[in-house]
Amino acid sequence: MNKIGFKKKILVIPSNHEEWEDLNWIINLKKNQRKCRFYIYDTSSLYMDSIKIKTSEKIFKSINPFRSGFYYSSKLLKFLITLLNAWNIIKICHQHNIDILFSATPSIFIRLSILFLKNSVNHISYLRSAYPVIDDLWSDSEKMYKYISKFNIPLASFINPYSSDLFLVSGEANRVLLLYKGFPKNRIKIMGPAKLNSYRKKTKKINKSNQITIIYATQSFNHHNDNIGHHSQLVCLESLLEESYLSDHSINFILRIHPRDKISFYSRLIEKYKEFISIENYNIESFLESVSSQRILVSSTSTLLFEWGYLGGKSYSIGTSEFIIKYRKFFDNVHLKPFSNAKYLLYSIVNNKNYISKNSINQLMSNSNKTEKWDDIFGKPLLIKS
Numbered sequence: 001m002n003k004i005g006f007k008k009k010i011l012v013i014p015s016n017h018e019e020w021e022d023l024n025w026i027i028n029l030k031k032n033q034r035k036c037r038f039y040i041y042d043t044s045s046l047y048m049d050s051i052k053i054k055t056s057e058k059i060f061k062s063i064n065p066f067r068s069g070f071y072y073s074s075k076l077l078k079f080l081i082t083l084l085n086a087w088n089i090i091k092i093c094h095q096h097n098i099d100i101l102f103s104a105t106p107s108i109f110i111r112l113s114i115l116f117l118k119n120s121v122n123h124i125s126y127l128r129s130a131y132p133v134i135d136d137l138w139s140d141s142e143k144m145y146k147y148i149s150k151f152n153i154p155l156a157s158f159i160n161p162y163s164s165d166l167f168l169v170s171g172e173a174n175r176v177l178l179l180y181k182g183f184p185k186n187r188i189k190i191m192g193p194a195k196l197n198s199y200r201k202k203t204k205k206i207n208k209s210n211q212i213t214i215i216y217a218t219q220s221f222n223h224h225n226d227n228i229g230h231h232s233q234l235v236c237l238e239s240l241l242e243e244s245y246l247s248d249h250s251i252n253f254i255l256r257i258h259p260r261d262k263i264s265f266y267s268r269l270i271e272k273y274k275e276f277i278s279i280e281n282y283n284i285e286s287f288l289e290s291v292s293s294q295r296i297l298v299s300s301t302s303t304l305l306f307e308w309g310y311l312g313g314k315s316y317s318i319g320t321s322e323f324i325i326k327y328r329k330f331f332d333n334v335h336l337k338p339f340s341n342a343k344y345l346l347y348s349i350v351n352n353k354n355y356i357s358k359n360s361i362n363q364l365m366s367n368s369n370k371t372e373k374w375d376d377i378f379g380k381p382l383l384i385k386s
Contacts, residue, residue: 007037008099008378011092015043018259019104021284022128025195027102031375039096041089060092086112093121100378104128111163124377125164126194127174129303129364168377170194170303171366173333180329191374193365196310199284203291203311212349213252213295214244215280219302220260230265232323233300238269239342240298240318245276249350254295256280296349300338301330305356306364314355318345334363 012027014020027038040059086109092098093113101123103110114123167183168191169175175188216237221229237255244251255270255277257263263270263279270277280286290297290313297308297315300323305315317331317338324331324338331338336356339345348354 007035009039009097010036010100010102010378011039011041011089011096011098013041013043013089013101013103013107013110015103015105015107018282019126019128022126022194023102023104025198026126026374026377029375032378036378039092039098041092060088082109082112085109086116089113090116093117100124102126102378106164114163122165123163124166124168126168126191127178128170128194129174166377171362171364173330173363176333177329190366191377193307193310194374196307196365199288200311202288203313211250211252213254213290213293214240214349215254215256215290215295215297216240217256217282217297217299217302217304218258218261218266219300220258222261222265228320228323228326229300232320234265234269235320236300236318236342237266240345241269241273241277243342243346245273247346247350253277254280256282258282298345301327303364306334306361309356309358309361310365314352316345316349316355318342334360336360 010027012023014023026032027036042059042061089101089109090113093101098121101110101114101121103123104126106123106125110123114121165187167178167188169178169188170193171190175190178188179185218233218237219229221227221233241253244253253273253276255266257266257279259282270279288311291308291311294313297305297313298318299305299315300317300319305317308315317336319327319338319340321340324340339348339354
């Protein structure tokens, strides 16, 4: 038998740019490449085209008639595409004898696939940020369940977000949140942050200039139908822009748009402060350069805040009072007190005070002895769901 026959076969399913960066780093570790054969299920060529794929294994295109990024609002169409992708995953698993599905967020079509694959294929989920992803799982599942129940389709069990055999999380705060939501304790493993340790050597600090550079990183609240989060983001961004613009200090302001966010949401503010603000899209090169040049990062609950701090940068969280109340569980879990006033936030930035502490960063980006090795997650036998 060919040596490749002894390798575990892994079908990797990313759903966005940031997830693919993490998953791509994990599957290209030398030990994983040596022990496994990887297949990629490309859920959007928009993300895949932007990253160099080291693995030479086969790439499958997902069933998505709107690859240009068009969002389909029809529930029936969304349900049909979900079913078609689930069927496609099942077919690929049978044709290529897949051992493990490896994804980030366990999307509904993945959970539906697992339902029909039963115990023949394991599923590993890497939750880069468990919050607010966990709430999204319930929200999406409930909406889909309410819709399909009208047709008496007996698929109720696929709404179960616990369907993964193993949930990999970056730190203790995510583990606590999963336990709080009822996830089985023996299926959760703290892994530490994917890829970040390899970037630490690249973020050597350089001399800080007299000018303060603030990067406001948006989040995809609107994509997740989070009206409170979306409203908070617009309000806080405008307040911070105004305070920074009127400040006596020399401030350079950069707006970094999330890959799933829309720049059109900020067109009024961009036009109003066009001489003051610059726009920057996310990529790992600009991320590392920004940390190295000691720029300041501001956002709400983005994992980027903690990754920034983990690599040695300074970051700040801000939100409206309503937003902070809604996300109180998250802030408590990571021992973080966010700002609700842009004026006080800017004062802290200027005076180099009250940035996110190492204690908060370690809650979400644990690198303790408890962490498992990333290059050993596919080698160990997994739990089989009863």
